[in-house]
Amino acid sequence: MANGFSWGNDALTLRFEWDDGSPVTISSVEATTEYGGTVKAVLDHRIPIVEMEVAGTGHWIACDKLIHTTLGRDLRYVAHQESEDMARGVRRLDIEVAAPDQGVAVTVTYELPDGIPMFRTFATVRNAAVPAGDGKRQAPLSVEQITSWASAFGAPEGQRADLAAWKSIEGKYDWLAEGRWHAMPLRDYFPDMAEELTNVDPRGEHRVVSTSTWSTGRFAPLAIEESERFGLAWLFQVEHNGAWRWDIGEDTADAYMALTGPTSVDHGWAKNLEPGESFTTVPASVALGADFDGVVKAVTDYRRAMRTQPDHIDNARPRVIFNDYMNTIYGDPTTEKELPLIEAAAKVGIEIFCIDCGWYDDSGNWWPTVGEWLPSKTRFPGKKGLGEVIDAIRAAGMVPGLWLEPEVIGVKSPMADKLPDSAFFMRNGHRVVEQERYVLDLRSPEARRHLDAVVDRLVDEYGVGYFKFDYNVQPGIGTDVDSDSLGDGLLGHNRAYLDWVDGVHRRHPDLILENCSSGGMREDFAQTSRFQVQSTSDQQDFRLYPAIAATAPMMVLPEQAGSWAYPQSTMGVEESAVNINTTFLGRYFLSGYINRMSDEQRTLVEESIAQYKKYVQPVISSSTPFWPLGLPGWTDRVVSYGLYAPDYALVTVWDRDCEGGTVALNLPKYRGRETTVTPIFPDHGVDEWPVSWDAAHGRLAVRVPGDGYASRTFLVAPKA
Structure with missing residues (x-):
């Protein structure tokens, strides 16, 4: 490419390139990692920074993808401008592209908060047609779909892109069954079809669509694409409370991703623009990291930085709710x-x-x-x-x-x-x-x-x-x-x-x-x-709720996640502990007839709130979620979820009538360090769960009793 520039900050850099005969594309993304290193995805397979269809245009390969649009291919660089919102600590880049002969101008915007390898992006399309001099009304520019983000997956410098190197981590939702996350190798979505023999990219896509206003009523508007072979991970999300769509798919040269709000084909959406009128897409945001943990930390930091009320009185010390x-x-x-x-x-x-x-x-x-x-x-x-x-x-x-x-x-x-x-x-x-x-x-x-x-x-x-x-x-x-x-x-x-x-x-x-x-x-x-x-x-069954509570921070901040705890006077200590631990590492959210409890039962609730205020409330708004056993499945018999606070980790384990035995919880952040492990809820009046720490591998072994429902929360503190 004859022209190009780089833009970003110390956490993430985007490289843009184009020439007179090609649209603006992103050629590489480089990001810092949690431990001070860097990762770089080189995007040799070029996809225009915005893809769109308006009435009278279509795809240059017959398909129903969000990419391969003729208008996306025809848009050409006009100008770019950098600016900075000092108060928010956010850098902004606007790139203007246009297809003058079609009366279309688009400004693609990127917003990057300081110190976080995740950016927001959206596009504004304008009807740039010159009104006819004879006074006749021109047909409006009728927009039928336009991406907020589209790119290839890429590969590390010097390596060849390969869809088979990636897996997709996606979430399914339903009423009472939120946050069911699963991983799928991309090759299971896209079989090897020898499409290179036809010299035409595949025409299908893995399309995830939400309709109407329950934006997470069926699927998550967020996914993670991870490659252990490449040491790369992408996280993307559509930031919209209505209809949205995201695609991943295969082009012969690489995998691609594309994100948008409503479309004509999926949602009965079209927007008519008279000359001079414009339309802005719903925002999307994208992070690059070395692995799953890296992009989860990035999106957690991004959410805190990009909240609309970042200084709200409740953010730093989330209060306990009944x-x-x-x-x-x-x-x-x-x-x-x-x-x-x-x-x-x-x-x-x-x-x-x-x-x-x-x-x-x-x-x-x-x-x-x-x-x-x-x-x-x-x-x-x-x-x-x-x-x-x-x-x-x-x-x-x-x-x-x-x-x-x-x-x-x-x-x-x-x-x-x-x-x-x-x-x-x-x-x-x-x-x-x-x-x-x-x-x-x-x-x-x-x-x-x-x-x-x-x-x-x-x-x-x-x-x-x-x-x-x-x-x-x-x-x-x-x-x-x-x-x-x-x-x-x-x-x-x-x-x-x-x-x-x-x-x-x-x-x-x-x-x-x-x-x-x-x-x-x-x-x-x-x-x-x-x-x-x-x-x-x-969800009203305390035995099912742990899987929902444990996965909630995939979509929301830990300090926002209000998972119900509803201990009752009819419950024993262990059942009450399962209930309370379901809310303990989130926004403490209590219900239940506590006025009908015995003194002993009420004391358990009171002690849990005191421990929450001592160990969780002061640190939760600066914590990062992690999953010591990986993201839980809906029917997993043992579920675990944790928070890395600045000076210690908090880890909850739920025994959901498992067979008992020792489970190995991974805390890679503390690998190579000695720790102390302390049960903090419940911390007395129940059977002890024996624990041991393997510093060499960063693993905490916990002996789970089995034969019933029980739960413990531990504080793991690395020694100085």
Whole structure:
């Protein structure tokens, strides 16, 4: 290539190249590793930095891939500009490319936070056609798909790229079964077809697609591509709370990856641009490292750096939460039920007390009556109504919280008739109805004003300091109101919702927000970057939950991951320990009738919170997740998850009725060092699990008893 430049910082460098007859491509990516080394992926197989289709164009190889587009191939370099946001510590690069004869100009943007080998990227396409002089209306530029990122996988310098050297680590999601991660060799997706004999790249792809608004309802918008042979790993994620797609595939010369938001073929999306109008893709982000652990650390650091409220009061010291729903009140709150729970919660050390669904309902059926958000008078019959309960929470030294499902209006809610049709998702003149709820369209000023008034009233009148924002339905493909396509209406709503959340934070900067969508159905970074707490599941079986809790930090920060613990008075010590350890290395998130427990049972909960505040709370916001036994499978009998804190590691082991025996936990960071190993929860009143440390291999051997459900959390501290 005749032209090129390098851009980046001390953590990551991108090399761009082009010539007069070729589009701009990335020729190499170089990144620092956790231990001070560097890795470099050389991309000899060149893919344009943006691939796109507009009406009237297509692929230059007949296929349904996100790459090989004729317009992507035809775009040519125009200019580039570097800048820096000093306040955020983020460098920015804008590269402008264009196809003037087709009236298309695109600016591809890269944002790189200081010291982190992971960057964000997105593209802005503009209709650059010159209006016709005869006054006739020109056809708009109709965009049907455009990538936020596309590149080859590459190989180390001097080695030949090889798809067979890679495996893909991907996550499947479902309600009550979030975070089921698995690894697949790429050659299992793409058989060797001898395509080089045809001189045409393969036409298929491994396509992962999410539709509507549960962005993690089926699959994770994140994957890791790892090659042990090459000593390279890529991590990529689509940062979007709606419809998205990512592909990996084979070109004859190398593997490729491509990320995008909604597309015409997958989501019924198209965006029409008149001359001078522009459209910006949803963001994606990409990390390069030497291995799985390296890119997990990179994405963890990136998430902390790129949060929209990085200095929020709750970030550094995530407070302990009690919520009255799971395996407890189940959406039937009353003054009589709440006051004993509030008293018990305060005594064991809870810092935030959240009243879940039903607080607004007088009918006895809280589901279809949501939307007006006025406190029930029958549930809270005292003179101060709900205020009596909230005052009790505050008097006990806790932050009061309320559940809201802001994006829906129940079909039996008074607001269903008070708001116009334009405030809702509509298709063919009908409101979209899903399980007795209408879905608000946050592009609507009326919908926004209603929700702003609700939040402001509850904060100003009651002093609510915590909201659990839930979301239990989704509106399908989109809305045809004020949109170029159904998918365009959906994308507009997705972005308007994020803007609404940003507005809540601007008006109430200390307000703590929890992101819940029937559990973990929206764990994308567009959402989680704006919330302090992330609900990981609605799973009610404590024997199944460890696999969900242990994998949650693949998608969210450890300090955000609110996995339910719901010990009950009917449980023994070991069952209670399994429950509590499920939340212990995340955001401590308690439920259960602690007011009905014996003194011994309540003391166990109190001790767990004290240990959490001593060992976890001070360090969790600077910790890095790791998995001593690898990412767990859904049915694994032994599950383990850990956090590397600055001065020690915390490791939880769950015995899920295994056969017993010794398990070897890998802590490679401490290889070659002597350590002390201390059980911190439960740390007395239970059988000891013998442990031994193998410094030479960095392994902790733990004797697991088997024959039942039990759990322990250990502190592993390297000696000076």
